[in-house]
Amino acid sequence: QLSKRLKTVASYVEQGGVIADIGSDHAYLPCYICLQDETATAIAGEVNQGPYEAAKGEVERQELTARIQVRKGDGLQVLDPNEATHITIAGMGGTLISSILENGKSSLAGVKRIITQPNVDAEDVRRWFRKEGYALIDETILEEDGRIYEVLVAEPGNPFAAYSEQEQEQEKELWFGPYLLKKRQPAFLKKWQLEKGKLNRVVGQMKQAQQPDEYKILQFNERIKWIEEVMHNG
Ligand code: SAM
Numbered sequence: 597q598l599s600k601r602l603k604t605v606a607s608y609v610e611q612g613g614v615i616a617d618i619g620s621d622h623a624y625l626p627c628y629i630c631l632q633d634e635t636a637t638a639i640a641g642e643v644n645q646g647p648y649e650a651a652k653g654e655v656e657r658q659e660l661t662a663r664i665q666v667r668k669g670d671g672l673q674v675l676d677p678n679e680a681t682h683i684t685i686a687g688m689g690g691t692l693i694s695s696i697l698e699n700g701k702s703s704l705a706g707v708k709r710i711i712t713q714p715n716v717d718a719e720d721v722r723r724w725f726r727k728e729g730y731a732l733i734d735e736t737i738l739e740e741d742g743r744i745y746e747v748l749v750a751e752p753g754n755p756f757a758a759y760s761e762q763e764q765e766q767e768k769e770l771w772f773g774p775y776l777l778k779k780r781q782p783a784f785l786k787k788w789q790l791e792k793g794k795l796n797r798v799v800g801q802m803k804q805a806q807q808p809d810e811y812k813i814l815q816f817n818e819r820i821k822w823i824e825e826v827m828h829n830g
Contacts, residue, residue, distance in 0.1 A: 598628045600740045601713065605686050608711045608734070608749045611635060616680035618671055618696060619643070619688055623651035626684075627658045638664045641674040672700020679703070683710045690717030694724035701728070709733075710750045718746045722770050725750045732758040735775035739783040744790075746773065768822055777826065785827065792823045 598606070602625045609615055612635040617626045619642065626638035640655065642648040651666045667674035672683075683704070685693050693712050697704070704710075710730065714721050725732055731753030737746050758774045759766045769777060776784050799816045802808055 598624055600738060601745045602628065602686060604736060604738055604745075604747050605684055605711055605713050606632070608709070608747070609636070609682050609684070610709070613681040613708075614638070614679065615682045615684060616641060616672075616675050617684045617686075618674075619647075619685060620651050620666075621647040621687070623654045623664065623666060625686065626664050627654055627660055630660050630663050631658065636663070639675060639680060640664055640666045641671070642666070642668060643670045670699075671696035672703035675700070675703040677702055677704075678706035681706065681708045683707055684712075685710075686713035687715060690714035690720040694720045697721075697724055697728070708751060712748045712750075713745055714748070715745065718748060718773065719770050721748055722773065726755040726759070726770075729753075729755050731755055732774065735773045736779070737773075737776055737781050737783045737787065739786065744783050744787045746776070748773070768826075771819075771822070772826060788823045788826060792820055792827075795820050795823070 606625060606629050609629055611633050615626055615629055615636060615638040617623070617638060617640050620626060620640035621642065623640040626640050630636050630638055640651045642651055645668075648666065648668045655661055655664045655666055680703075685696060693714050697710070710725075712721050722732060725748075729752060730750040732748060732750050732755075733753070734749045735746065737744060739745075759769050772788070795816050799813055799820070802813050802816070
């Protein structure tokens with residue numbers, strides 16, 4: 597049974613695509629997609645030997661070797677331009693996801709949709725999409741086994757369409773997610789309640805330092821204020 601997290605990622609993949617799943621580990625995601633949609637094919641990319649072998653094993657067990665190629669290599673280097681229609685990158689930090697995208701831009705030719713699931717630092721992925729001309733077309737957030745996950749979906753298009761015109765608002769939208777701010781799903785409210793607690797604890801610790809970094813404290817307090825505003829706007 598595939599996790600709710602990866603099922604959510606899969607739900608954004610359109611029928612009949614060529615899916616490149618980067619950092620595929622056991623290749624559970626491409627296997628699930630290909631079992632659901634017999635017109636789909638996939639490439640599972642892995643940089644590490646153990647997960648690469650796990651992916652090959654899983655693809656063989658599912659008898660999908662004719663439709664899923666497992667390739668070993670760093671990020672998008674396993675992919676040629678105009679080969680994939682959809683890219684999925686799940687279960688890593690947003691900083692790593694955006695560096696994988698940044699280092700593999702040439703392989704993104706022909707890609708219609710990029711679906712990411714950053715465990716932390718989703719803001720980095722939003723910033724990368726915006727900088728590189730991808731329109732954020734949807735976001736969702738879910739809770740599974742006590743952890744909260746965000747899924748960000750982008751397509752080539754107007755990178756500013758999802759954001760407000762005002763710069764201060766844009767900064768908030770990059771942090772919280774422009775769609776997530778509007779949807780206000782239960783997991784979203786829970787996530788930011790928890791983040792507020794964390795930030796409060798960090799500020800408390802910073803204030804106890806011998807020479808408190810007043811600028812940092814101010815910055816963190818501003819973020820706490822943002823969270824409070826978002827919580828009360830509902
Ligand atoms: N995508 C799967 C998921 O969401 O369940 C696996 C997530 S696992 C935590 C991250 C995987 O990414 C690991 O198997 C790791 O080897 C792989 N990985 C990390 N950096 C990578 C890179 N630059 N290129 C390809 N794979 C990478």
